[in-house]
Amino acid sequence: MKRSLIALTLALGTGLSFAQAEKADDSATAPKKQYNIDIANLPEAKRKEFFEHYFRSEQLFGQKRIFECLESIRKAHQIYRKSPATLNLQGACYVEFRNFKKATESFSAAQKADPKNRNVLFNLAEIKFVSQEWPEALSSLNNLLDNHGESFRQGMKDLIRFKILLCQLKTDQVAEAKATINALSYKDDTPLFYFGNAAISYHAEKTTEAEQWLARGRRVFKNPQMLAPWSDTLIEYGYIKSFYGGDLEVE
Numbered sequence: 001m002k003r004s005l006i007a008l009t010l011a012l013g014t015g016l017s018f019a020q021a022e023k024a025d026d027s028a029t030a031p032k033k034q035y036n037i038d039i040a041n042l043p044e045a046k047r048k049e050f051f052e053h054y055f056r057s058e059q060l061f062g063q064k065r066i067f068e069c070l071e072s073i074r075k076a077h078q079i080y081r082k083s084p085a086t087l088n089l090q091g092a093c094y095v096e097f098r099n100f101k102k103a104t105e106s107f108s109a110a111q112k113a114d115p116k117n118r119n120v121l122f123n124l125a126e127i128k129f130v131s132q133e134w135p136e137a138l139s140s141l142n143n144l145l146d147n148h149g150e151s152f153r154q155g156m157k158d159l160i161r162f163k164i165l166l167c168q169l170k171t172d173q174v175a176e177a178k179a180t181i182n183a184l185s186y187k188d189d190t191p192l193f194y195f196g197n198a199a200i201s202y203h204a205e206k207t208t209e210a211e212q213w214l215a216r217g218r219r220v221f222k223n224p225q226m227l228a229p230w231s232d233t234l235i236e237y238g239y240i241k242s243f244y245g246g247d248l249e250v251e
Helices: 018-024 032-038 044-062 066-079 084-096 100-113 118-130 134-151 154-170 174-182 192-203 207-220 224-239
Strands: none
Touching: 044 066, 044 084, 066 084, 084 100, 084 118, 100 118, 118 134, 118 154, 134 154, 154 174, 154 192, 154 224, 174 192, 192 207, 192 224, 207 224
16 A cells, blocks of 8 residues: 555555455455446447456556546546446545545445445445544444455455454444454464454553554564555554545545
């Protein structure tokens, strides 16, 4: 992530969109086949042009060339405007600028086009999280795990559980958060044990203890890319200021 600010867009100070979180978990599952179905009625030449713009926008997003990505999405939308893929990616671009209003509009449009798309549902829940609407985020994340948990890779499922734990701390459900961690140990192959303990220590204002937990986690899980979504989630939780410093309007 580019340290921009959410736990929803990349793996930076920003956030990480579902796609990025999945990629960090080495389990990217780009559901491009369903997007082929969405535009199946277009002439072949238009379908080809649409996907050229879409794949280009994905590439640009991965390079953090967000303005160029939005322009590529705009060109794709001139051909077809109801693809969950492009709408979801458009929302992730706005998240990079912390323009949560426009991000929500894009994600909501993507959900309308594909109501059961877990990528989109995750990002809508993330908007609640990064907007610090803790009760709403907790409800959305719990619903996501309850209704789609079996479709997630274990690493992504654990990251969602971590976000739930953080929401519990913010809504005075400390006992529930501790119960999640007490059910784990260092033998469990998940950063949740270390980052969860760190979050609980931070909540108790035991900063040194929290940093020790994070250091242990980084020694065990040595891949920075894998840990980026976890660190970014703590960043977005409020310990580091936004890279941009505020919402930006993007036309």
